[in-house]
Amino acid sequence: MTPATAATICVPLSDSRANVKTWARTSAPGFVVTSPRRCSTLSSSTTAAATGQAHLWSVDEHLEDILGAVHPLEPIELQLLDAQGCVLVEDVTVPVSLPPFDNSSMDGYAIRTADVAGATEEFPAVLEVIGDVAAGSAGELTVGPGQAARIMTGAPLPPGAEAVVPVEWTDGGLGEGPVGTMNPHSSSPEGATGEVRVHRPAGNRAHVRARGSDVQAGERALDAGTVLGPPQIALLASIGRSSVKVRPRPRVVVLSTGSELTQPGEELAEGRIYDSNSFALTAAARDAGAIAYRVGAVADDAETLRSTIEDQLIRADLLVTTGGVSVGAYDVVKEALQGVGTWEEGAESGSGVEFRKLAMQPGKPQGFGAIGPDHTPLLALPGNPVSSYVSFELFVRPAIRALMGLKDVSRPTLRAGLSAEKPLSSPSGKRQFLRGRYDGEAGTVTPVGGAGSHLIAALAHADALIVVPENTTEVTPGTEVDVVLLG
Amino acid sequence: MTPATAATICVPLSDSRANVKTWARTSAPGFVVTSPRRCSTLSSSTTAAATGQAHLWSVDEHLEDILGAVHPLEPIELQLLDAQGCVLVEDVTVPVSLPPFDNSSMDGYAIRTADVAGATEEFPAVLEVIGDVAAGSAGELTVGPGQAARIMTGAPLPPGAEAVVPVEWTDGGLGEGPVGTMNPHSSSPEGATGEVRVHRPAGNRAHVRARGSDVQAGERALDAGTVLGPPQIALLASIGRSSVKVRPRPRVVVLSTGSELTQPGEELAEGRIYDSNSFALTAAARDAGAIAYRVGAVADDAETLRSTIEDQLIRADLLVTTGGVSVGAYDVVKEALQGVGTWEEGAESGSGVEFRKLAMQPGKPQGFGAIGPDHTPLLALPGNPVSSYVSFELFVRPAIRALMGLKDVSRPTLRAGLSAEKPLSSPSGKRQFLRGRYDGEAGTVTPVGGAGSHLIAALAHADALIVVPENTTEVTPGTEVDVVLLG
Incomplete structure (x- = not known):
């Protein structure tokens, strides 16, 4: 250097x-x-x-x-992950509603509610499977009367469909009673065709997340002054922001x-x-x-x-x-x-x-x-x-x-009872900061080492500062003192 | 990718x-x-x-x-600053006592106590200044009867000297009453010579930090398992460790x-x-x-x-x-x-x-x-x-x-009263985690948004998870619930 x-x-x-x-x-x-x-x-x-x-x-x-x-x-404008822990300086508005479209909250079948009214395991509704609606697909299918589309969580509700029945309420197209899962499309592409038996009715919009049910376009997503932690970064990403203005x-x-x-x-x-x-x-x-x-x-x-x-x-x-x-x-x-x-x-x-x-x-x-x-x-x-x-x-x-633009600049101070064998002495007219160990359960703090400013080993075994005010020259054990927790 | x-x-x-x-x-x-x-x-x-x-x-x-x-x-062995926040896996022993030598805790004059016995401002002890002992100097001077060495904080106590009088207890060699400071050596090298008037006596070892008064060679500095924060890094550096073994x-x-x-x-x-x-x-x-x-x-x-x-x-x-x-x-x-x-x-x-x-x-x-x-x-x-x-x-x-080898792997859970307008419902047999805002002063938590797992905006405005146990299907306002604070 x-x-x-x-x-x-x-x-x-x-x-x-x-x-x-x-x-x-x-x-x-x-x-x-x-x-x-x-x-x-x-x-x-x-x-x-x-x-x-x-x-x-x-x-x-x-x-x-x-x-x-x-x-x-x-x-400055920073990439989302570089902005972690920083303070946002812009009000961020939602440009596009979340979710951006009606979508399924389950893996199952998109159906018309009239078609499954009164369905039971004994008397299932039998529907024609017209294809798959995977997440990310863009509405190639329309569900007509007597039809069902196999649909995945997050996939857009196809036109014509009014609700989703979970796969667990169906025979999964296998004709052998209730199933717990779909077969992978890659190994069983035939699952997207044929017939499916639905064992329970579903009300209108059942298992459908409506467009904008999380936030609507134009709403305020985050206010200026927000500290960006993981959930705030999640929200910013989800509305399409790749960078934000922060300090x-x-x-x-x-x-x-x-x-x-x-x-x-x-x-x-x-x-x-x-x-x-x-x-x-x-x-x-x-x-x-x-x-x-x-x-x-x-x-x-x-x-x-x-x-x-x-x-x-x-x-x-x-x-x-x-x-x-x-x-x-x-x-x-x-x-x-x-x-x-x-x-x-x-x-x-x-x-x-x-x-x-x-x-x-x-x-x-x-x-x-x-x-x-x-x-x-x-x-x-x-x-x-x-x-x-x-x-x-x-x-x-x-x-x-x-x-950084943070509002809380100092560590919080709390109160704790002094746990010590003898009174602490402190110089008159000076605010003294002693090293201590804080016991949250007991609500006490115990001094570690003495007042000497060279006592670095004691500092390394402390987790708190004990604050003795300027006008106090002695603190007796049991007295409540201000404590600043470190780390 | x-x-x-x-x-x-x-x-x-x-x-x-x-x-x-x-x-x-x-x-x-x-x-x-x-x-x-x-x-x-x-x-x-x-x-x-x-x-x-x-x-x-x-x-x-x-x-x-x-x-x-x-x-x-x-x-692995990491450089000290790279080990911040990591868990130490070795017991670290102090190789050399701290401080490594008797040294001055003040800027002042190293003296023999008999020479300043009974000194007052009116009847000061007048001593011959034989030179400077700066921090880092290696004992070139010996203080004899009637002599004083100007000494700086942290400098080794020279042979012959028994105590230090702070500069504020002297005339600083200027012959004009008490001073508050020394003149810089660079601009006033004559301060290291001539006479000094000492206005107060000093007891044996006054303002002297004894060798080993912080920690002794051979003592345990830090135990394996210690998480290395700034004070622990300070201690490791002060005993000469440039790297440590951590996870x-x-x-x-x-x-x-x-x-x-x-x-x-x-x-x-x-x-x-x-x-x-x-x-x-x-x-x-x-x-x-x-x-x-x-x-x-x-x-x-x-x-x-x-x-x-x-x-x-x-x-x-x-x-x-x-x-x-x-x-x-x-x-x-x-x-x-x-x-x-x-x-x-x-x-x-x-x-x-x-x-x-x-x-x-x-x-x-x-x-x-x-x-x-x-x-x-x-x-x-x-x-x-x-x-x-x-x-x-x-x-x-x-x-x-x-x-990382940390012992506390999960965030702490605390209890808070549910603040809500109507009871929360929760599915039987499942532990439910709802998003909430915690109010530490009131000791309450308020749900934010609903239970839907797509509600990312609500998550971004929450700072806590509200935990509803498996066997609870309804939580009425005012009930105490478990809360996990996030961030």
């Missing part, structure tokens, strides 16, 4: 690359930083950060700011930063650790519905980071970085991306990434903004594994789902 | 093709038809079907038979059959309908975790169907067909695949597909068996759109999840 160009990202991207991006989507993601609060609250984030006096953002404020700025992607899955580029990071599978030198964030967040982004690209780890060098990000912009609807956002001397994400209006000369004012402190634990340092000529949104998460994962759940997942 | 060969499937596949398959998986799916019940209950399914006297299978019996015969796929996602080939079927987007001739089943079931198979291939619609010709299936076997862990399984004269799936032991000459006895009648509505006719040299499982579903979708949910989804 070496950047292909040495140009810094302060230089606008060349026209040819911008054109490629425009071609790949019908328009740019439309991300423009316009939040008045951001402009007014933090007139100079650099100064504020340098003095440590920055506004402490709440979790809700930060999320609201992100969702206020991240707009759904422009819709595409966002392309999310994931980078981790840190000179200490080693690729898993390689040997671990002294003082170094394995890169796990880029794997975890790429997987989490896919889980949230995105097409995710894992770039991997970038060393703590601002120039390398800038050129890597520039390189990746071409395929990103959203950029996610981890690490380098805190108060250290090597926090290169902050160093490379901080500042408003300095990112791209000649661009609209307001572009840039802002770094904040949030009243939460873990995940205090966060960055959010827009970069590049398309104002591509970027979320800069902290580097501790648990911090970055929790931050993803709280902020990136909703951003991805907002880009 | 034209078969590449005119050979019938009764001829064993050539060795070269079998080898390709063996190469693609470490072994064949291992599907062998051994269910004693199948053999004893239905000594001759052809005869039984012909007389209509076949055993009526319950939903549970049919599912049990499928799950008894479908075995989890052989595990792969099954490759599911979906074919619809019927000469009446037209590809969506094309013009609809008289008597024909659009193919929706192959789209719906391909989407549903992906939803269930499979890699799904949509072959599309095959005309009602047994020879074409056989050669198409033979063609597809190479990439199938499971085959799913729709249509052609009932009692009509053109039910080619039944015609092509019926019979035990006739499928492949020279193969183990027991191969073949069996066609059954189930005590359910919709979905009465069903086929299940194994075909080809690898005894690839095949589920033959009925062709009505609602029947095939309900059959998928009840039988194919569990089969896919069983192939």
Whole structure:
């Protein structure tokens, strides 16, 4: 993952690359930083950060700011199966009624009702079989008085016929009492001729599905905003749609930063650790519905980071970085991306990434903004594994789902009783997210591991986040707490 | 989708093709038809079907038979991100403790505790800054009495140091009171030298994460059977695993059959309908975790169907067909695949597909068996759109999840009060599955559309199946019913 160009990202991207991006989507993601609060609250984030006096953002404020700025992607026409999980942006009307013609709901015989009135097994109606009406056939036969056409499920009711008697109500043309099935046409073509004995009467339209009995032409099939799952795809196919206009899955580029990071599978030198964030967040982004690209780890060098990000912009609807956002001397994400209006000369004012402190634990340092000529949104998460994962759940997942045009962007929260041996303590003024295991039957949640943001093994054994509000410093066992179920 | 060969499937596949398959998986799916019940209950399914006297299978019996015969796929080693959603088949042990070394949990200064004892802002401890310890650095510095090393989050605690004081507890080396951040090393390299004033004392090991405090080398990281989500992938990466042994996602080939079927987007001739089943079931198979291939619609010709299936076997862990399984004269799936032991000459006895009648509505006719040299499982579903979708949910989804090695193969069932204007009627002796909309807050479910198995529009507006048991013929509003939530 070496950047292909040495140009810094302060230089606008060349026209040819911008054109490629425009071609790949019908328009740019439309991300423009316009939040008045951001402009007014933090007139100079650099100064504020340098003095440590920055506004402490709440979790809700930060999320609201992100969702206020991240707009759904422009819709594109996608083949039906490529649109699975996407949000429809058009109202789809039924062009042709379903079913398109009266057809049989059974394998049997198309008959005239008067001909089978009063029929019994002892005194069957004997009808002349005039041929087969298979599914897909186009009305070559007409059923006259005393006649029957052998008909298959889904085949059009032939002219003259008024109802269908199932094959099980007949002798199947064999003259030997009731049958359970027809003989295959391929091996017994004579079944389409001769006589059939019908053992039961049938009312008008019996076993006939009327044209339009499912939906009528002109009716609304699906509303804009519908998420396309298998049944919706079934309906679209059944009314002849091979493609639909939907918001595409966002392309999310994931980078981790840190000179200490080693690729898993390689040997671990002294003082170094394995890169796990880029794997975890790429997987989490896919889980949230995105097409995710894992770039991997970038060393703590601002120039390398800038050129890597520039390189990746071409395929990103959203950029996610981890690490380098805190108060250290090597926090290169902050160093490379901080500042408003300095990112791209000649661009609209307001572009840039802002770094904040949030009243939460873990995940205090966060960055959010827009970069590049398309104002591509970027979320800069902290580097501790648990911090970055929790931050993803709280902020990136909703951003991805907002880009998709989904309404429910966050995971649902439910209530559960705290199951623990001793009270949980939580820092005052911060919303704390602890890892837990949820027991749906008992309605309880049990903490797993401690609060440390490096406790990745505990995270891997959790299935829920326990939310302790800002003003709560202790939670005693048995208390009801908010729980966010993961996965 | 034209078969590449005119050979019938009764001829064993050539060795070269079998080898390709063996190469693609470490072994064949291992599907062998051994269910004693199948053999004893239905000594001759052809005869039984012909007389209509076949055993009526319950939903549970049919599912049990499928799950008894479908075995989890052989595990393969997959790259971490390719293993997402898969079941781990190895117990993974931690090779190196996490964290691998004592490291700082804060950006600050590594110090000796005696040097900062009693320090206050008014009477700070003044220490000599001997250099930077960045994350990823490998212990070049030793902290002596009266000395401090500037240290970053995640960086190894240098020899001699006993604790870390956060930068916010110091003047950051600037000599002007408390600071909130360090200046970037790249622009202010002098920050790694000179003096620092520390304003607060620190206890032994303060802000130090001990080696192994997350997990110890030799501990079990993850047990075999774990489903790999983002947090589990994070843990595997963090202990250096770049690949893991998992059961792969099954490759599911979906074919619809019927000469009446037209590809969506094309013009609809008289008597024909659009193919929706192959789209719906391909989407549903992906939803269930499979890699799904949509072959599309095959005309009602047994020879074409056989050669198409033979063609597809190479990439199938499971085959799913729709249509052609009932009692009509053109039910080619039944015609092509019926019979035990006739499928492949020279193969183990027991191969073949069996066609059954189930005590359910919709979905009465069903086929299940194994075909080809690898005894690839095949589920033959009925062709009505609602029947095939309900059959998928009840039988194919569990089969896919069983192939993945998952324990929870079926969707959970919950209870809800029936919200309806009039009682629901249900046929005696059959388990009925009606489409409904579930209201979680009210705890109710409301039927959508009627019982007709062609009502695809109603299915697209449902989010649940309402289950009416075999012995219930009427359900009055307000009664609690079983509900299966879809999607």
